[in-house]
Amino acid sequence: MSEYTTGELAKMTNVSIRTIQYYDKKNILKPHQISSGGSRIYTDTEVSRLKLILLLKNLGLSLKAITEILDSQNSTAVLDLLLDQQLKAAKDQVRITKGQIKQMEDLRKNLPQISQTPIKTIDDIDNLMSNKKSLRKVHIKMVVYGLLMDVVEIGSLVWGITKNQWQPFIIAMLIAVIFAIGITRYYFREVNYICPNCNYEFKPKFWAAFWSGHNIHARKLVCPNCHQKNYCVEVYDEKRNMGLAK
Structure with missing residues (x-):
């Protein structure tokens, strides 16, 4: 089983060390173990968990919602429900954006007047x-x-x-x-x-x-x-x- 330090994990996932330390502080991402010297050790399990956290964060979910998903016994069902809500919100935003684009196009078309x-x-x-x-x-x-x-x-x-x-x-x-x-x-x-x-x-x-x-x-x-x-x-x-x- 591969083991990674905080710095190595940060480099693998393109995040800062402070981000991983923050997730550790918020109990969202805990290390697999802590060495006798106090270093935090992460495994492939934590790597997968961090990638999922980052994915959900990019989808617009709050850290509180992400924690609820990861800690839930029905995490798949919870994730599906939250993603459905985010999808609806994204579609609403697309609809609003299309309306704004149409208004801007109309405005630009009439600029000579x-x-x-x-x-x-x-x-x-x-x-x-x-x-x-x-x-x-x-x-x-x-x-x-x-x-x-x-x-x-x-x-x-x-x-x-x-x-x-x-x-x-x-x-x-x-x-x-x-x-x-x-x-x-x-x-x-x-x-x-x-x-x-x-x-x-x-x-x-x-x-x-x-x-x-x-x-x-x-x-x-x-x-x-x-x-x-x-x-x-x-x-x-x-x-x-x-x-x-x-």
Whole structure:
């Protein structure tokens, strides 16, 4: 049977001598015997016990819980129960971490817009992310309404070609024009714009917004506050919709 000193045991398991001495003091890891000179002697049994202690510690178990496991007559059952609890806790943490990662990814994706919006507190970030979600809903509605009108237009066109009856197509086109005007007005009612120069949020006049140059996130508008013309970031009009909700 192999025998090891405290130093040799520490080297074998990559822990400090003080750690082994601490476990000895807490009666978690006792030496196999003490020599006449007072040296502590450990065997392969203690090596296995120490490795198990370190494994359980790495899993997040407290020394008290580890002691209960090792000293229990039903150590296997106790270990299984504690590991099950630790596994559930780890899964919960993974779930929380995934949620945090998703929030960070969303925040990072919107950094070009965030850079033009004043942020002083974490509440400002929460409000901004909520605003982006509301704005996305407006965009989705626009896409859905547009697809529905495409179906009507294409359907009436096919009908005209196959049946040589063009009245339904003409009516559908008139409806499409009226609908397009209505949905465009709805769109501009739901959004505001933030000036990158002075951070002023405003709602432009309909025709000014309609004819302005734009990209997916901004329109080139004249700010009514600083009177500079810039690409202003599009945001959801929360104040208007909060007023309607009241």
